[in-house]
Amino acid sequence: MKLLKLSTISVTVLFILNLKVYSQEKKTFKPYTIESTYQKLKKYYNFITPIEPLVSDKIVAKENITYKKINKEKLKLDIYLPIDKTKKTYPVVLLIHGGGWLTGQKENERVMAQHLALNGYVAVAVSYRLGLVAPYPAAVIDLKDAIRWMRKHAKKYHINPNKFAVLGASAGGQLATLIGVTPNSVIYGKDATVSDEVQAIINIDGIVSFIHPEASAESKPGKVSMAGIWLNGEKENNFKNWKEASPLEYVDEHTPPTLFINSAQPRFHAGRDNMIATLNKYKIYNEVHTILDTPHSFWLMHPWFETTLSYTIAFLDKVFKKP
Numbered sequence: 001m002k003l004l005k006l007s008t009i010s011v012t013v014l015f016i017l018n019l020k021v022y023s024q025e026k027k028t029f030k031p032y033t034i035e036s037t038y039q040k041l042k043k044y045y046n047f048i049t050p051i052e053p054l055v056s057d058k059i060v061a062k063e064n065i066t067y068k069k070i071n072k073e074k075l076k077l078d079i080y081l082p083i084d085k086t087k088k089t090y091p092v093v094l095l096i097h098g099g100g101w102l103t104g105q106k107e108n109e110r111v112m113a114q115h116l117a118l119n120g121y122v123a124v125a126v127s128y129r130l131g132l133v134a135p136y137p138a139a140v141i142d143l144k145d146a147i148r149w150m151r152k153h154a155k156k157y158h159i160n161p162n163k164f165a166v167l168g169a170s171a172g173g174q175l176a177t178l179i180g181v182t183p184n185s186v187i188y189g190k191d192a193t194v195s196d197e198v199q200a201i202i203n204i205d206g207i208v209s210f211i212h213p214e215a216s217a218e219s220k221p222g223k224v225s226m227a228g229i230w231l232n233g234e235k236e237n238n239f240k241n242w243k244e245a246s247p248l249e250y251v252d253e254h255t256p257p258t259l260f261i262n263s264a265q266p267r268f269h270a271g272r273d274n275m276i277a278t279l280n281k282y283k284i285y286n287e288v289h290t291i292l293d294t295p296h297s298f299w300l301m302h303p304w305f306e307t308t309l310s311y312t313i314a315f316l317d318k319v320f321k322k323p
Contacts, residue, residue, distance in 0.1 A: 027091045028191075029132075029226070032099035034108060037297045042249040048301040054114035057174070058083055061114075062157070067126075068142060073133070075124040075142055077149075078106060079157055080117035091163035091320040092122040092150060094198075096143060098170025098206070098297075108300065111307065117213045119313050120321075122159050124150060128175075131230035136245055141189045144196040151194050163320050165200035167312065169299055170268070171204015177247035177275075182253050187244065201258040202312055204299055209248040211235065211270030217267045236287035241249055246271070251278045257285040259315040261308055263294040287315055 010158070038050040063078040082090065094118050095109035108123040113123035128142040146166065153242030154161040184190050184198035207215055210227060218227045219235040219242075228234040231241040243249060248271040258279060262269055271274060279286045291304055291313050298304035 014017045015139045019086045029100070029103050031105075032103040032108070033105065034111075034300045040158035041295055041297070041301065044295070045301075048303070051111045051300055051302060053110055054118065056114070056118055059114060059117040064236050068145050069314050070129070070142075071134075073129065075129070075146075077124050077146060078110065078113065080113045080123045080125075081158060082117055082120055082122075084158065087158075089158050089160040090120060090122045091153070091165065091316065092124060092139050092154075092157075092159045093165045093167050093202075093316070094143070094147060094176075095125045096128070096166065096168035096172035096176050097124060098168070098172040099130070101136075101139065101171045101175075104130070104171070108174075109167075111305070112167070112299070115309050116312070116316075121316065122157055131226075135232045136230050136241055137188055140182075140245075142179060143175060144188050147179070147198065148191055148194040162199070162213035164198040165316060165319070166198045167201060167204070168206055169204040170206055170296065173203040174208065174245075174247065175206075176252075177201055177203050177206060177208050177258070180245045180246060180252040180258070181252075183254070187219070199256050200233050200316065201256055202261070202315065203258065203272075204308065205263050205265075205268040205296055206259045207268060207270035207272075208275050209246040210242040211239070211246055212248065212271040212274065213322050214266070215270035218270070234240070248275050253280070253282040253284070255279060255284055257315075257319050259286070259311065260288045261299075261311050262288070262290045263297075263298050264290065264292055265294075268296055287311070292298070308309070313314060 018202050020186040032048050060081050064076045067077050068073045071214050095113050097104040097106055097108040106127045109125040113125045116123035126146045129138045166176040167180050180198050180201035209215055219225050232238055235242045291307055294304055299308040
């Protein structure tokens with residue numbers, strides 16, 4: 001009976017906390033877009049310009065395709081393909097936007113997706129349920145469902161089903177890495193008929209551990225964090241989820257080749273060096289590039305977008321187009 005009372009009290013406290021957080025959401029969490037990022041950064045970097053959609057007759061777009069329906073919500077993705085009249089198939093890249101797990105939109109990844117298509121890849125910018133709608137592990141399950149959807153429709157969209165990469169930026173980088181290191185995991189809704197395994201990971205300034213000492217900025221005692229909202233409680237209250245959602249916990253000899261592209265902001269490197277050490281231990285190909293004197297969200301601005309794209313294409317070509 002005592003256990004029941006404690007459990008009831010805990011649930012009540014969490015419910016009240018969530019009500020408080022959600023009621024403040026409009027004030028606390030502004031939209032995370034390319035334009036909002038530009039407005040935030042331009043006063044510190046007066047030479048930057050925001051990236052803009054690519055106009056090219058060499059790629060084709062298939063936008064706002066519903067890949068999943070859940071709780072009356074339609075989750076959509078945008079596909080960008082090289083124009084090719086042959087039956088050739090291409091490696092595919094799933095692009096995951098950032099926004100602290102609570103904000104952001106797939107359109108933030110449109111420009112990168114278009115440029116990947118221009119360079120011989122099928123690129124898919126995807127939406128997923130954000131933490132204020134559905135907390136962890138909903139986003140992970142959605143994104144794995146998107147990979148399975150892509151495999152099921154591989155022939156229609158000229159996708160090579162054996163050459164899947166996942167790319168994410170900021171919170172999307174954490175999600176991309178978690179997806180890459182947990183292939184066909186029962187934790188995230190394993191489907192015995194279709195694999196969610198990927199063959200390459202690209203992490204752009206996303207942490208790979210919520211519980212690593214370097215990740216202390218993600219949780220501050222007594223304060224509500226974006227990670228805490230997404231993970232259904234702060235680290236001291238829900239350590240299980242914080243650990244379970246940390247990609248570093250799963251890195252092993254089966255982890256695919258991995259590319260890290262980082263800003264000059266150390267807090268977004270949390271766990272990276274440990275992951276690299278493990279990849280090196282198992283002789284798994286990896287690259288690490290830190291772009292000097294850059295803020296977080298550098299990939300949404302010129303001139304840093306070009307550098308990000310260059311590293312990404314070189315890595316993908318090495319992994320997927322090598323002889």
